[in-house]
Amino acid sequence: MTQTEYRYQQLENWLLQGITEQRWRLGERLPSIRALCEQQGLSKATVQHALQRLEAQGLIEARPKAGYFVALLPHAAKTPRSLARIEAPRPVTVSELFLDIMRRSAAFDLLPDLHAGDSPPGIVALNRAIGRALRRQKGDDHQYYDAPAGDMALREQLSLHAARRGWQVLPEQLCITSGCQHALFLALMACCRKGDVVAVESPGFYGVLQLLEQLELQVVEVPTSSETGLDIDALDAVLKRWDIKACVVSPAFATPGGALMPLSARQRLLALAEQFDLAIIEDDIYADTAFSQVPDPLKALDTSDRVILCSSFSKSLSRDLRLGWVAGGRWxxxxxxLKLVTQLASSRYLQQGLADFMRDGSLAAHLRRQRGELRTRRDRLIASLHAWPGEIRVSTPQGGLAVWLELPESVDTLSAxxxxxxxGLVIxxxxxxxxxxxxxxxxxxSFAHPWDTRRSEALGRLPELLLPGL
Structure with a gap:
């Protein structure tokens, strides 16, 4: 072992000890390379080598023009297990609890009655753009419906937005909808008939289950990993056992675990779709929340028009903006x-306002700000969760709005x-x-909202409710 190797290992161990003892907490910035060189009396190459080794272990991450940050606590690296069972297809019955949560507007907030103060700059700019579009309405424009596919200016902006992610789609291949849920509804109606079987992720998005119930479709649940998403081997086994018409999947930061499906799994999924004549419905709603590079959609790999992409800006911009889009491929x-039947037309001035908001760069600026804020909120949440008593497992998503928490088997969250x-808490x-x-x-x-004093206190009260006696 050379003297240089010994010194970089010394620095690596010193930094690792500091992370373990939480001298630098999850999400916090490590000393700069220059500072470490001066403090430890080391060369730049030695410091960089130690940092690169910690980064390779997933313990720290480099952020452009910002430095290195703690990405994972060594003692808290356990992620939730894939616990789902494969069972025969069944009809869907959505829990009354889901309806109760939605009535309380609490799907993403422990304290739904706590409203934030000032709107963020992106929402202010969006409201101004929509206001300008409304004021531009002239003559008897208000007497006419929008084109069935939606405003061309908005579809052009969405086409450019997709191109930045590696997906080339023409405006003519897009249809504007009333949110992503409406897009998923149209996709399921287009490729399925009453009684058909649909494969879904498990755990997966409860909104999809609600749609399946309304359309009287059957469901088969396919296990997922909170790190890599849908288990493709399990899907293969399911497809060999039952006649399945469609598979609903969220390759980018699927709720609830926030998984990101790797390229190899995406390629296998498309190969299975071709082999079993399967429609793939891609829920792409969380992709724009990526903390770093936004992943390409699964649709970008689709050469057979078997993927129906559904999305909106409701998770990355505003839930009040009830505009989504669908790229239906062969459907x-x-x-x-079906859009004409279920909605007839979308709001013209909302579409024009959103198009202007995207055209002038306001959306891009909003997403840059939001990604940093979401990563900080995620880090703070995970650090708090790892302080809970007992053995817990927490997902560490690189995008999305929530983490998936696996508690000891004795815990019953439904009873809680x-x-x-x-x-006053809604879990x-x-x-x-x-x-x-x-x-x-x-x-x-969820980490969708800022961790102000009241939300932090609410989070701190959960262990005594969920883990009594620990």
């Missing part, structure tokens, strides 16, 4: 017809729901993300 004409509610129990009652010891916790 495009059918989707346009009314107890938490009596104290999102794990069984909501399945039709088979699985994940009773799991919980989704």
């Amino acid at each position: 495009h004409d059918r989707i346009l017809h 729901y009314p107890v938490a509610l009596s104290q 999102t129990p794990g069984p909501l993300f399945s039709v088979s009652g699985q994940f009773r010891n799991c919980l989704r916790i």
Whole structure:
């Protein structure tokens, strides 16, 4: 061992000890390379080598023009296990608990009655753009419906937005919808008929389960990993056992775990779709929340028009902006017809305002600000969760709005729901993300809102509700 090797290992161990002892907490910035050189009396190359070794272990991450930050605590590296069971297809019955949570507008907030103060700059700019579009309405424009596919200016901006992610789509291949949920609804109606079987992620998005129930479709749940998403081997086994018409998947930061599907899994998924004549419905709504590079959509790899991409800006911009879009592939004409039946037309001035907001760079600026804020909120949440008693497992998503928390098997989050509610807290129990009652010891916790004093206090009260006696 050379003297140089010994010194970089010394620095690596010193930094690792500091991270373990939380001298630098999750999400905090390490000393700069220059500062470490001066403090430790080391060369720049030696310091960089030590940092690169820690980065390779996933313990720190480099952020352009900002330095190195703690990305993972060594003692808290356990991620939630893939606990889903494969069961025969069944009809869907959505829990009354889901309806209760939605009535409280609490899907992403422990304290739904706590409203923030001033709007962020991006929302202010969006409102101004929509206001200008409304004022531009002239004559009897208000007497006419929008074109079925939606405003061309908006579709052109969405086409440019997609191109920046590596997906070349023509404006004519897009259809504007009333949000992503509406896009998913149209996609399912276009490629499925009553009684058909649809494969979904488990745990997966409860909004999809609600749509399947309304359309009287059957569901088969496919296990997922909170790191890599849909288990492709499990999907392969499911496809060999049952006649499945469609698969709903979120390759980028799927809720609740925030997984990012690797390229190899995406390629296998498309190969299975071709082999089994399967429609793939891609829920792409979280992609723009990526903390670093926004991943390409699965649709970008689709050479057979088997992928129907559904998305909106409701998770990355505003939930009040009820505009989404769908790229229907071989089902495009059918989707346009179904939109006429279910919605007729979208708001013209909202579309024009959003197009202007995108054209002048305001959306890009908003997303840059938001990504940094979301990463900081995620880091603070995970650091708080790892301070809880007992053995817990927490996902570490690189995008999205929530983490997936696996608690000891003795915990029943469904039973804890009314107890938490009596104290003014609204939790999102794990069984909501399945039709088979699985994940009773799991919980989704969102970092969509700032951790102000009241939300931090609310988070701090959860261990005594969920982990009594530990």
